[in-house]
């Protein structure tokens with residue numbers, strides 16, 4: 080094996096695809112495999128199956144350079160590679176913890192193919208003990224398998240995946256043999272040269288780090304959301320409070336942005352899995368249990384805010400919702416707070432117009448109107464709700480918004496759940512303004 084290992088990445092989702100493209104960009108030969116043949120066909124034609132900034136040109140460039148290939152055949156990729164990354168999904172099962180069945184299924188497929196030494200790297204987020212369990216699965220199926228198992232959890236975020244992968248704060252390597260460590264060091268040489276910290280640990284510690292990191296981030300979001308509600312009740316301004324606390328360098332400002340509740344495929348799942356793992360060993364992490372409960376409560380409070388803005392009922396009122404993705408710059412709608420909001424408002428009899436720059440109506444089977452653009456979405460609406468912080472929602476023509484919104488049972492109203500606007504600017508246009516934790520009553 081030369082010092083540039085060849086790579087197979089199993090799973091062409093947000094993590095697998097971004098990792099494949101980035102490793103290819105760093106000059107490695109990468110074969111990315113997925114069981115979804117439609118996805119593979121599109122990828123072979125240069126079309127990413129997900130929306131991620133900068134992904135498409137890098138993908139196309141690396142296909143042309145022949146650094147990157149896509150395949151539906153796992154065996155071919157495994158046999159031709161030195162390092163095999165597992166990057167398949169670990170969704171929540173039975174509302175309790177991550178389901179590792181996809182990771183296990185891939186491991187069972189790999190096991191009989193390990194005829195010469197390979198490094199198996201688990202990039203999927205998996206509960207503590209999974210890597211050891213996967214090693215046992217392999218050895219049960221193939222007594223002669225030559226391999227080392229490595230845990231290398233991924234921290235990229237949907238919406239900034241390429242940038243996060245190429246400029247990580249740190250790389251976690253759960254690696255327990257010198258041979259695997261050398262190969263992983265060659266794989267991450269570019270980052271080592273850039274002085275990105277590499278944290279080498281046991282397999283179990285690496286697995287746990289990912290859960291602790293995401294649970295901590297979830298805690299920060301839940302914290303700021305609860306504080307926002309307190310600010311509203313105490314007639315104080317969240318912005319002032321945040322500025323007042325964040326200048327303390329021990330606190331800082333990162334991840335203290337209020338919103339409609341945390342969502343996405345990771346925070347809720349990982350916090351839930353952490354609480355489950357902790358209960359299993361009789362060390363309940365009550366603070367993270369409270370974070371999960373707080374997020375549910377916050378999403379309910381958001382519905383109350385909307386009902387309140389609609390004079391006590393949303394029944395038969397038409398609301399325009401801007402943004403379905405769980406955050407800007409992604410088409411990922413998994414656990415998006417918008418989904419909860421939409422189903423709750425529909426169940427209360429609201430009529431909905433929806434718009435998102437990249438999430439299109441094919442994603443739902445709902446009886447709603449999908450706007451062509453922002454202003455078309457406002458047509459016939461009483462109220463507009465900003466759910467996602469897409470750039471195009473930051474610069475609305477407020478005069479146009481006022482002229483399109485109806486002024487019947489409710490005065491034209493903007494409910495800004497990402498705090499994108501200054502209350503003064505909106506109110507000056509004759510639009511009622513609701514936000515998260517900002518002082519609006521005093522201004523009006």
Ligand SMILES: NC(=O)c1ccc[n+]([C@@H]2O[C@H](COP(=O)([O-])OP(=O)(O)OC[C@H]3O[C@@H](n4cnc5c(N)ncnc54)[C@H](O)[C@@H]3O)[C@@H](O)[C@H]2O)c1
Pocket residue numbers: 089090091092093094095112113114115118153166167168169181184185202203204205233234235236237344345
């Ligand atoms: N999405 C994120 O932002 C993010 C960030 C960090 C970590 N993670 C973790 O990374 C893992 C993957 O997440 P994701 O969002 O990329 O998932 P995803 O659902 O977007 O992609 C998973 C892919 O794996 C494929 N797959 C499943 N079984 C397969 C098999 N047997 N053979 C080949 N392909 C198979 C699926 O078809 C799918 O394309 C999860 O554990 C997740 O928690 C996700």
